[in-house]
Amino acid sequence: MSHGLLLTAGQSFVDGWFNSLWVVVIAKAIIVLVFVLVAPLGVGYMEHKVLAHMQHRLGPMYAGRFHGWAQLLADGVKFVQKEDIVPSAADSGVFSLAPAVVLVPYIAIFVVIPFGKTVWAVNLDVGIFYVLAITSVSIIGIMMAGWASANKFSLIGALRAAAQLIAYELPLILAAAAVVMQAGTLSLVGIADAQHAFWYVLTQPIAFFVFMVAAIAELTRPPFDMPIADSEIIFGAFTEYTGLKFAFFLLAEYAGIVAFSAIASVLFLGGYQPILGLHIIPGFFWMSAKVGALSFFIIWLRATFPRLREDQLQRFAWVVLIPLALADIMVTGVIKVLVK
Amino acid sequence: MAIDTGQEVGPNAVPVRTREPAKRSLPGIGLLKGLGVTLKHMLQRSITQQYPDEKPNLPPRTRGVIALKEENCTVCYKCSRECPDWCIYIDAHKETHPPAAGGKGRSVKVLDRFAIDYALCMYCGICVEVCPFDALFWAPDFEYAEYDIVEMTHEKERLEEWTYKVLPPPMLEIGAEPPAEEPPGVAPIPAAEVGVPPLAAGVPPASPPRTAGDSPAPSAPEPAAATPTSAAAVAPAPAEHMEVEPDQETLDRVLAEELAKGTDRRVAEGRAKAAAIRAARKKAGQ
Ligand code: SF4
Ligand code: SF4
Numbered sequence: 001m002s003h004g005l006l007l008t009a010g011q012s013f014v015d016g017w018f019n020s021l022w023v024v025v026i027a028k029a030i031i032v033l034v035f036v037l038v039a040p041l042g043v044g045y046m047e048h049k050v051l052a053h054m055q056h057r058l059g060p061m062y063a064g065r066f067h068g069w070a071q072l073l074a075d076g077v078k079f080v081q082k083e084d085i086v087p088s089a090a091d092s093g094v095f096s097l098a099p100a101v102v103l104v105p106y107i108a109i110f111v112v113i114p115f116g117k118t119v120w121a122v123n124l125d126v127g128i129f130y131v132l133a134i135t136s137v138s139i140i141g142i143m144m145a146g147w148a149s150a151n152k153f154s155l156i157g158a159l160r161a162a163a164q165l166i167a168y169e170l171p172l173i174l175a176a177a178a179v180v181m182q183a184g185t186l187s188l189v190g191i192a193d194a195q196h197a198f199w200y201v202l203t204q205p206i207a208f209f210v211f212m213v214a215a216i217a218e219l220t221r222p223p224f225d226m227p228i229a230d231s232e233i234i235f236g237a238f239t240e241y242t243g244l245k246f247a248f249f250l251l252a253e254y255a256g257i258v259a260f261s262a263i264a265s266v267l268f269l270g271g272y273q274p275i276l277g278l279h280i281i282p283g284f285f286w287m288s289a290k291v292g293a294l295s296f297f298i299i300w301l302r303a304t305f306p307r308l309r310e311d312q313l314q315r316f317a318w319v320v321l322i323p324l325a326l327a328d329i330m331v332t333g334v335i336k337v338l339v340k
Numbered sequence: 341m342a343i344d345t346g347q348e349v350g351p352n353a354v355p356v357r358t359r360e361p362a363k364r365s366l367p368g369i370g371l372l373k374g375l376g377v378t379l380k381h382m383l384q385r386s387i388t389q390q391y392p393d394e395k396p397n398l399p400p401r402t403r404g405v406i407a408l409k410e411e412n413c414t415v416c417y418k419c420s421r422e423c424p425d426w427c428i429y430i431d432a433h434k435e436t437h438p439p440a441a442g443g444k445g446r447s448v449k450v451l452d453r454f455a456i457d458y459a460l461c462m463y464c465g466i467c468v469e470v471c472p473f474d475a476l477f478w479a480p481d482f483e484y485a486e487y488d489i490v491e492m493t494h495e496k497e498r499l500e501e502w503t504y505k506v507l508p509p510p511m512l513e514i515g516a517e518p519p520a521e522e523p524p525g526v527a528p529i530p531a532a533e534v535g536v537p538p539l540a541a542g543v544p545p546a547s548p549p550r551t552a553g554d555s556p557a558p559s560a561p562e563p564a565a566a567t568p569t570s571a572a573a574v575a576p577a578p579a580e581h582m583e584v585e586p587d588q589e590t591l592d593r594v595l596a597e598e599l600a601k602g603t604d605r606r607v608a609e610g611r612a613k614a615a616a617i618r619a620a621r622k623k624a625g626q
């Protein structure tokens with residue numbers, strides 16, 4: 001391994017540099033935090049630009065001089081300056097806590113995502129289990145926001161989000177389960193490693209499809225953006241938020257795109273495994289490229305498809321995705337047994 | 341379609357119009373086509389004009405600002421009366437010119453003030469339409485916002501300056517009918533002079549203002565000239581309205597200067613002509 005530094009497999013690259021446990025922990029925390037704060041900005045900028053060009057526009061061009069690269073930084077500065085309004089009828093404690101509850105799970109996910117053979121913070125044995133469990137926590141934040149806002153639009157949006165989560169969490173987990181069955185491990189590093197010969201998207205195309213659809217629905221991104229349908233319920237659970245708290249929700253949305261793209265890359269696209277055996281380019285770049293490509297795909301869908309109706313959305317999950325995912329698991333199981 | 345019941349069956353049966361069966365295709369093909377459309381558009385050039393950096397190329401009929409060709413104005417007040425906003429201010433006084441060869445003196449209205457308050461104007465274009473003497477024109481300029489609302493009232497000097505920006509009228513479309521009314525006594529402007537193809541040459545009843553300067557005799561529609569009695573008694577224009585040939589030397593020099601500055605050719609020509617006429621007037625006045 002050209003990029004293996006001087007490490008044994010199964011050890012993060014940070015461990016090789018420091019000896020003290022606490023220094024290692026703090027270094028890892030800082031790296032993860034910086035990544036989570038920077039990567040969503042990149043995806044947000046990509047969304048600005050891709051949506052604009054798909055509509056024959058240019059998108060931001062001024063901030064930062066070169067093609068508006070600093071637009072999201074400027075937006076951040078703007079959000080900081082805005083007044084922080086809490087509605088008088090709102091439950092202010094819960095109201096203020098909600099953005100953090102939405103954002104933190106997405107930060108926590110990146111702890112276990114491998115960006116290279118040794119580029120990860122923690123190699124959890126139950127990595128995929130941890131990831132899927134913790135993504136569901138952010139819905140609690142949305143429910144908190146919806147109930148605490150004392151606003152009917154917020155509440156409708158939050159309840160829609162909850163209903164959507166229940167419907168799409170199932171196919172998401174079933175699709176991941178098919179991959180886990182094939183890889184024989186729950187560790188994300190292990191799953192990425194197991195794809196050194198071929199990517200699982202080749203053997204599990206149906207699971208990939210189901211996973212991506214469910215992930216987009218979990219993110220409440222178009223065409224599954226019923227919970228924040230701006231033409232009918234303003235901005236769903238985030239209607240009453242202003243300033244930094246609102247910015248946190250936006251950051252969480254883009255962090256979510258990065259997170260789910262990263263999980264899908266690891267599960268189906270080989271994670272840090274290079275294309276065509278190009279080991280000269282470090283795994284970190286391969287992983288980033290795959291995450292970028294999947295994020296682009298998610299943005300692309302937003303530019304292309306209109307919003308699904310609430311009942312269509314529910315029907316699609318229960319009638320199409322879940323049976324599909326179950327059938328996929330069954331077939332995977334049967335083949336696994338036969339091959340053995 | 342089995343739903344079409346109650347129809348005659350047999351040799352006389354009218355062919356039943358059934359709905360075209362939807363083309364069978366794989367489910368989801370439409371979604372992929374949609375993705376293809378957005379991707380294709382992303383790869384095409386975007387059509388955005390980056391306005392302050394890139395000036396828009398506006399068509400000749402753009403309603404940007406109203407220009408006043410003062411020498412054409414006879415102070416008939418039509419424009420100010422028709423203006424729905426009452427935003428045109430006209431002040432004038434009467435002067436009596438002594439008769440050329442006995443008889444009654446001839447009274448002429450002289451324009452003292454002509455102003456348009458662009459803070460009120462709603463760009464309806466009624467004044468331009470209604471002016472019987474082609475003294476008002478649309479120019480495409482639109483960048484004249486001010487920090488003080490008082491500045492939005494353009495006096496006649498400023499309105500005159502806008503005439504340098506007026507674009508020649510658009511060409512008639514191929515096969516379009518020529519205009520019904522040819523104003524009496526107006527010779528068609530030679531095509532070469534106006535710079536438009538022969539098809540459009542005879543069309544404008546009066547020349548666009550920027551050509552009025554260099555061909556005063558045929559193109560200025562002096563209404564009095566049409567009445568036989570007063571042909572000789574046409575009053576000499578007041579001094580500042582003196583018709584002069586533009587000073588060719590100044591024209592060439594200013595045009596070259598403006599073009600060197602990178603000014604748009606049309607604007608440069610307007611400025612050059614204005615400078616040339618000013619120079620010529622100065623010379624004639626001395
Ligand atoms: S464009 Fe209309 S509103 Fe403006 S000055 Fe002319 S008549 Fe008045
Ligand atoms: S309508 Fe024309 S000629 Fe009459 S006052 Fe207005 S600008 Fe002058």
